[in-house]
Amino acid sequence: MTQSALRDGPLPAAALIERPTLRFLTCGSVDDGKSTLIGRLLYEQNMVFDDQMAALERDTVKHGTTGEVMDFALLVDGLEAEREQGITIDVAYRYFKTPRRSFIVADTPGHEQYTRNMATGASNADLAILLVDARKGLLTQTHRHATIVSLIGIKHVVLAINKIDLVDYSQVVFDAIEADFRRFADKLGFKIITAIPLSARNGDNLSVRSAKTPWYRGPALLTHLEAVDVTDDRAERPFRMPVQWVNRPHLDFRGFVGTIASGRIKAGDEIVVANSGRTSTVARIVTADGDRPNAEAGDAVTLTLTDEIDVARGDVFALPKARPEVSDQFSAHLIWMSEEPLQFGRSYFLKLATRTVPATVGSLQYRLDINTFAQDEAATLRLNEVGLADITANVPVAFDPYADNEVMGAFILVDRATNATVAAGLVDHGLRKATNVFRHDGTVSRTDRARLKHQKPGVLWFTGLSGAGKSTIANRVEAKLNTAGVHTIMLDGDNVRHGLNKDLGFSQADRLENIRRVAEVARLMADAGLIVLCSFISPFLEERRLAREICAEGEFVEIFVDTPIATCIERDPKGLYKKALAGEIKNFTGVDQAYEPPEEPDVVVGRDNEGIEKAAATVIEALVHRGFIDRFDDLVDWAI
Template sequence: MNKQTIDYIVREQDLITQDLSTYLKRHEKKEMLRLLVAGSVDDGKSTLIGRLLYDSHLIYRDHLESIYQDSKVFNTTENEIDLSLLTDGLRAEREQGITIDVAYRYFSTEKKSFIICDAPGHEQYTRNMATGASHCEMALILIDARNGVQAQTRRHSLIATIMGIQNIVVVINKMDLVDYSKSVFQQICEEYLDFSTKMSTSSIDFVPISALTGENVVTKAERMSWYTGEPLLSFLENVKLTGESNLTGFRFPVQYVIRPNSDFRGYAGSVASGVVHEGDEIVVLPSGKHTRIKDLKTYDGYRSKAFPGMPVVLTIENEIDISRGTILAKPDNLPTVTNKFDATIVWMDDEPLKCNNEYLLKCNTQCVPVRIKSIYYKYNINELTQIKADELSLNDIGKVELLSQRPLTCDSFTDNKEMGAFILIS
């Protein structure tokens, strides 16, 4: 690349200027894919994201000019533009050449819209990576073709599956540095598949690329003719995810009680899962009392039904004690109400988690005090085996038993991510 490439602008800039309404209509109903990009330090995550944006012509000219100048200052790619600077925004990141914070980037193609989460690779910032993974539907696990599968590769893969990501794409980067070797690619695939049998995933795919040169990122690579699959961007545009939203078990965590006057009482929140209709019978938990939906209101007016992710205000037919943290469900598919449960923990605090430690557990809108009753085991990241443990240290992953002071309404994380995920607050 040379400085002349600075002159290009976003592919659809003219349409935005001339007919904004048409542009918005073209994009508003596109399928959205939330991607986590993870891997070890220097595997090329930020460069890959920059390459996707650059080769898709989705960078504004002034932004690209700024990156070109910064590339000269930091001198990371000699006379070439350093595409990793598009996502490494903190000054400390640019000076050290690593990603520290989670960076989010949005871009859209003709077929699909994407939100990309660029997660830090350094072990010290694993907690940031776990936070990013909790919001994503697919993980791109980058591997440096020269180094193969590393401990951080295993850790990130395990955390991604623990956070409910069932679709993993292993992107083997820097193929230009191993002479585009098919045997190196196959060896890494076999190594990854060998340990991935111990994880819970629905699909694992492999794509060889060079983010630096752009080969097999947006267009097919002539020097990897042995690879018969799609380039990475085409694969992402056409992939069909497994593990769709839960549309069967209705769950509505009450966030706020709206009481503007004595004539109205509504319960605001977002539908966590399932679908609810006007007139449906519901159960109020943990009390177990029954009532029916009177109506559903949104910012745009009344609705006959509400679905996952939809913010809505519900009104009910009976006067029942409902407050923040109450869960509404349907009687034919009820969550568990318990004060004793097991959980897999990704520990992110400098102070170790130990038996009898007390924390505040936050699950959707519920907040309850809990105590660690026992620690069953923690994972050996290199082998994904379970080993005995008396505590969980920073970045450890393990299984524990918890006791709550008040009943917690929840589901298995496997069955319902929104109702099975929580955080512990010291």
């Protein structure tokens, strides 16, 4: 019996209808045959030109791993390093078409080092082909890739048990691997798992069923791919459109450009800006081909509104009765992609839809054991590890759980120093009980309050080592300002831990939260028109950057009290250095924990044994120069 006689037979009438383009990826452990499968599939669909075949023959001799047999993996592995090492490094995208369907396939790397590339390839796929070497069975990387596929929301999986020829086409081996995978995947939530025995090298069960596996009664791989139904239901979900650009070519036109992530919209519909809660009505739906009466998910459009409301890049349009969550805190699964481990409290850029904001990872709820799905306690996440973490953004962002909306629930974390992507994130749920919380502008503005006080509100942030003289200088500055009639308030590191922050310890996460709370309070006090003096060691650049970003632009003054460590130890006003040097206090700044000096402080005092009076005068003169206070004669005479 020939292979052609074993073709799966006529498909149902519904399957003969050309279906939408199917995006799928190949994944699995290294050397499981992913590139070979795609290369052979392209060859069998006559998608390889004569010159490519000639090049393939030459490359097989030079780089091939299959002896004299054509190495179809080389059709896909385009990088020289891939050919030399016999592995896939980058994601390779290929397009092909059959009479029944068009396909876009992402061939992703199997090596653990390049797991992040695999996650990238999976992000836009409808189906995953998970390859397993029949000789080896399920491996750790198989588990990792299956877990990532599940987290990303792919519901259709083909378990391609490859190299079945190397185990004599054994049904026993096939059945055992399939059973193992189904037990493993029981908690992953896949909708359909289709197991197929394959020999990608020889083409068995690839395009047609093979006579060498008469015990297998399922479809060939290509037949399954042609018929599988992966319905796109984005248009049926609540309307979401992240604003990518505000188009203002002239005074008579103001349009908001973006691609509709989900749902439908029509002219005349009322919409809301998710972050601000401001509403308006859609006046026009403009496209390159002219105005349209309506649009739906996937359409790139420009919306014009009937009202002049404040909308910027990163805002999200929604329907008033079906809004996304808006919060600065949410729980999310992280797929860690950096060789540098996760650092709690470190400020990253969070990019969600068209919005980019600073954010930190506050805590790690658990690290996922990809072999047992146990939720392990962990101090951090390392390369290729997956965990559930709590994320805090500097400002509220609009989002949906990833399970409800892939566009509005997926994000990346970017290292602010290197611009490298360190993690892919999938929003699980918001951490606020109330998600309909919006900022409201009062009748009396912060400008009105400051005008009554004849001063510009601001936050003076004194940073330096313990014993540097921060509180002493800040106290002296406040006393002189108060004498001159300037309205002030002081927040001291020790004092706030007796009340506002008495629930916090001295772990890295708690220290960051301590600074965040103080900065938020300082911002509120500045809104009242006050000059707020904050005295905190705040040893890390990132936490001081966080404080600056929380405060209003132009109102944060970083004052570095640059007293040498030797002088601080000699002063030791609270006896803390003595205890730290004796090992009685751990993680003490300046002893066994680093202090990161400001890179570009606004004001520097405390050097060369500078006295308190001179340091305070320097600070006050800086306030006058920056326009925070008027040049009161008695104050300035004293300062100068």
